[in-house]
Amino acid sequence: MSGEGFRFSLTARDGRARAGFIDTPHGRILTPCFAPVGTQGAVKTIPAWDLEALGAQLVLANTYHLYLRPGDERIARLGGLHRFMGWNGPILTDSGGFQIFSLQGLREVDDDGVTFRSHLDGSLHRFTPEKAIRIQENLGADLIMCLDECAPPMDYDYNAKALERTHRWAERCRAAHTRRDQALFGIVQGGVFEDLRTWSARFLVSLDFPGYAIGGLSVGEPRTLTYRVLDLMDALLPEEKPRYLMGVGTLVDFVEAVARGVDLFDCVMPTRVARHGTAITRTGRLNLRNAAYAEDLRPIDEQCECLTCRRFSRAYLRHLFNVGEPLAMYLTTLHNLHTMFRFMEEMRQAILEGRFADFRAAVVERQAAFAMDPEPGAES
Amino acid sequence: MSGEGFRFSLTARDGRARAGFIDTPHGRILTPCFAPVGTQGAVKTIPAWDLEALGAQLVLANTYHLYLRPGDERIARLGGLHRFMGWNGPILTDSGGFQIFSLQGLREVDDDGVTFRSHLDGSLHRFTPEKAIRIQENLGADLIMCLDECAPPMDYDYNAKALERTHRWAERCRAAHTRRDQALFGIVQGGVFEDLRTWSARFLVSLDFPGYAIGGLSVGEPRTLTYRVLDLMDALLPEEKPRYLMGVGTLVDFVEAVARGVDLFDCVMPTRVARHGTAITRTGRLNLRNAAYAEDLRPIDEQCECLTCRRFSRAYLRHLFNVGEPLAMYLTTLHNLHTMFRFMEEMRQAILEGRFADFRAAVVERQAAFAMDPEPGAES
Numbered sequence: 001m002s003g004e005g006f007r008f009s010l011t012a013r014d015g016r017a018r019a020g021f022i023d024t025p026h027g028r029i030l031t032p033c034f035a036p037v038g039t040q041g042a043v044k045t046i047p048a049w050d051l052e053a054l055g056a057q058l059v060l061a062n063t064y065h066l067y068l069r070p071g072d073e074r075i076a077r078l079g080g081l082h083r084f085m086g087w088n089g090p091i092l093t094d095s096g097g098f099q100i101f102s103l104q105g106l107r108e109v110d111d112d113g114v115t116f117r118s119h120l121d122g123s124l125h126r127f128t129p130e131k132a133i134r135i136q137e138n139l140g141a142d143l144i145m146c147l148d149e150c151a152p153p154m155d156y157d158y159n160a161k162a163l164e165r166t167h168r169w170a171e172r173c174r175a176a177h178t179r180r181d182q183a184l185f186g187i188v189q190g191g192v193f194e195d196l197r198t199w200s201a202r203f204l205v206s207l208d209f210p211g212y213a214i215g216g217l218s219v220g221e222p223r224t225l226t227y228r229v230l231d232l233m234d235a236l237l238p239e240e241k242p243r244y245l246m247g248v249g250t251l252v253d254f255v256e257a258v259a260r261g262v263d264l265f266d267c268v269m270p271t272r273v274a275r276h277g278t279a280i281t282r283t284g285r286l287n288l289r290n291a292a293y294a295e296d297l298r299p300i301d302e303q304c305e306c307l308t309c310r311r312f313s314r315a316y317l318r319h320l321f322n323v324g325e326p327l328a329m330y331l332t333t334l335h336n337l338h339t340m341f342r343f344m345e346e347m348r349q350a351i352l353e354g355r356f357a358d359f360r361a362a363v364v365e366r367q368a369a370f371a372m373d374p375e376p377g378a379e380s
Numbered sequence: 381m382s383g384e385g386f387r388f389s390l391t392a393r394d395g396r397a398r399a400g401f402i403d404t405p406h407g408r409i410l411t412p413c414f415a416p417v418g419t420q421g422a423v424k425t426i427p428a429w430d431l432e433a434l435g436a437q438l439v440l441a442n443t444y445h446l447y448l449r450p451g452d453e454r455i456a457r458l459g460g461l462h463r464f465m466g467w468n469g470p471i472l473t474d475s476g477g478f479q480i481f482s483l484q485g486l487r488e489v490d491d492d493g494v495t496f497r498s499h500l501d502g503s504l505h506r507f508t509p510e511k512a513i514r515i516q517e518n519l520g521a522d523l524i525m526c527l528d529e530c531a532p533p534m535d536y537d538y539n540a541k542a543l544e545r546t547h548r549w550a551e552r553c554r555a556a557h558t559r560r561d562q563a564l565f566g567i568v569q570g571g572v573f574e575d576l577r578t579w580s581a582r583f584l585v586s587l588d589f590p591g592y593a594i595g596g597l598s599v600g601e602p603r604t605l606t607y608r609v610l611d612l613m614d615a616l617l618p619e620e621k622p623r624y625l626m627g628v629g630t631l632v633d634f635v636e637a638v639a640r641g642v643d644l645f646d647c648v649m650p651t652r653v654a655r656h657g658t659a660i661t662r663t664g665r666l667n668l669r670n671a672a673y674a675e676d677l678r679p680i681d682e683q684c685e686c687l688t689c690r691r692f693s694r695a696y697l698r699h700l701f702n703v704g705e706p707l708a709m710y711l712t713t714l715h716n717l718h719t720m721f722r723f724m725e726e727m728r729q730a731i732l733e734g735r736f737a738d739f740r741a742a743v744v745e746r747q748a749a750f751a752m753d754p755e756p757g758a759e760s
Contacts, residue, residue: 044706069703074695077675078677078695078696086691311428319450323445326424327424
């Protein structure tokens with residue numbers, strides 16, 4: 001179950017923040033770590049060699065999408081997801097649950113599994129815990145996830161009912177999983193409710209997974225409630241297992257979650273907003289489509305050392321977005337990922353050097369100052 | 381006029397094929413040379429560092445498009461096109477004539493210039509020879525072109541009338557051009573008609589341009605007529621000036637034109653077809669969207685050493701095109717450009733070593749064999 005070649009170890013703690021590493025059959029992940037999202041087997045616009053050069057340590061791929069196209073069995077015949085994607089570093093796959101439960105009106109859940117229609121062609125499909133594991137075994141990622149039912153975070157009754165099911169499914173996923181070169185994570189659910197989250201954490205810990213994901217957060221609930229759940233998770237989840245906060249997020253989210261003992265993150269945000277012209281910097285965001293940048297010779301971020309900032313001006317990027325050149329999406333994605341990865345590295349260093357509290361305070365202060373007085377063309 | 385820091389020199393001749401170099405203020409261009417097209421200031425999907433790594437020696441940008449967006453005066457204020465694009469190698473701009481005369485129904489030509497409506501917003505604009513030169517001086521490319529009137533290649537009367545105008549405009553462009561760090565090329569027109577082409581070549585040679593473009597070919601006329609015009613150009617244009625065949629093309633076009641003394645080429649084809657899923661190889665084309673490649677673990681071309689072929693399978697590329705991932709366009713463009721550049725290098729080497737006739741015969745034979753018996757999923 002806990003996977004051959006898989007090991008998590010803490011190197012340092014600073015308050016509740018943790019720095020460590022996860023060894024996987026495809027290499028070591030230094031934590032805290034941010035995983036970019038390669039939904040369909042590619043981080044949008046970014047070739048694998050750029051991921052390597054940027055220092056990506058872990059890439060997420062979506063089980064739901066790859067199951068539909070090109071098919072998990074096809075990927076298995078082609079030698080697995082690593083070979084298919086040309087990425088030989090660690091990969092994480094989700095279970096498909098989040099995507100399926102986002103298909104409003106197209107799915108029907110029962111205790112045994114969930115039936116849904118493809119968003120592509122309306123064809124009928126069914127996932128059970130066993131099926132979600134079989135698909136993820138075909139894909140062959142290093143870190144894989146139990147199938148869970150994702151409920152709206154503020155609905156107590158829905159969460160209580162879904163949680164019962166999620167726990168049964170976790171047991172079945174654990175029983176169905178046979179590949180010893182993968183680590184299967186349990187996913188804690190329960191919305192914003194302390195009693196449900198406590199129940200979920202305790203139950204999953206009793207199953208002794210090699211790692212725990214925290215699902216169902218950062219989906220619209222107030223941040224104060226998010227942080228309260230993370231505090232609770234830190235108290236309930238075992239220290240010696242990695243904790244993965246799914247679908248988060250922003251630089252402030254990272255420091256606040258790391259301050260509460262989280263080790264792993266994934267989010268489409270940095271790559272998605274890049275394709276719409278938003279560049280992320282330490283101090284805020286720039287909307288590169290803004291006319292204010294039309295003759296601005298500065299790079300996106302004068303402190304940034306990414307390839308984009310070393311060569312191209314805001315004026316050029318603004319022009320590329322303005323005329324619809326696909327290169328604009330690539331150059332901005334490259335910058336945003338560089339910013340995310342360097343941020344995680346610096347946060348890790350701060351933990352190793354026992355100055356995480358200062359690091360966190362500086363991040364929160366910079367973002368607050370920016371929100372008060374953004375640059376022309378900036379988004380808060 | 382002939383430009384400071386500009387020099388063309390022939391290194392070797394093999395039959396009528398020529399190998400040489402053009403020195404420009406932004407570096408040396410080894411000929412024969414293929415220039416990829418960066419219409420709006422970017423070769424679509426390809427960052428400048430990839431152009432360098434691929435060995436691009438010259439990039440074309442379109443005056444018409446850059447005049448409209450972001451505007452040539454803006455580019456001048458931003459330090460010129462090289463700095464704007466982040467590309468410090470040689471750049472060639474066309475005059476805008478070809479684009480304007482492709483705007484059917486939106487333009488009116490008179491002896492003084494041409495009035496047209498923008499394809500973007502219908503706004504009214506006017507190019508004169510002087511204006512085309514001023515715009516190109518604002519952009520600051522190394523090689524620039526006279527404004528010409530582009531006529532349908534098979535229409536004698538239209539070509540005769542347009543040619544008279546093109547010649548007057550060439551005189552005016554020559555008189556208007558002041559930047560000594562640019563080389564202004566005259567453009568020979570005259571459709572497929574030997575008397576008109578002869579008149580045009582003789583007239584432009586009398587103006588003593590530092591280089592000659594051959595326009596109005598490869599726009600739908602039979603290839604036998606194209607080649608006849610090229611034979612004529614070889615006889616009429618001065619040996620000691622570079623010859624640039626505009627808008628060509630394919631590997632067979634390259635060898636046939638080089639066999640007739642052409643030195644420079646540009647074409648959108650390799651980059652445009654890549655974005656639609658067509659990969660170019662020495663032996664023909666592959667349509668990467670084809671289901672035949674769904675489980676094909678081979679690279680596009682087993683002989684190719686480009687980054688794409690060294691890492692990714694046809695199966696992966698087919699998947700990326702199939703699901704609409706933008707990365708597919710980038711990876712295929714990278715491959716097609718690599719193929720073009722290596723082909724030009726090998727052709728140059730064949731000329732230097734006196735074996736161009738064999739090289740040409742092999743290219744023609746491979747393409748003919750492929751047309752007879754294409755691979756599954758291949759396009760002829």
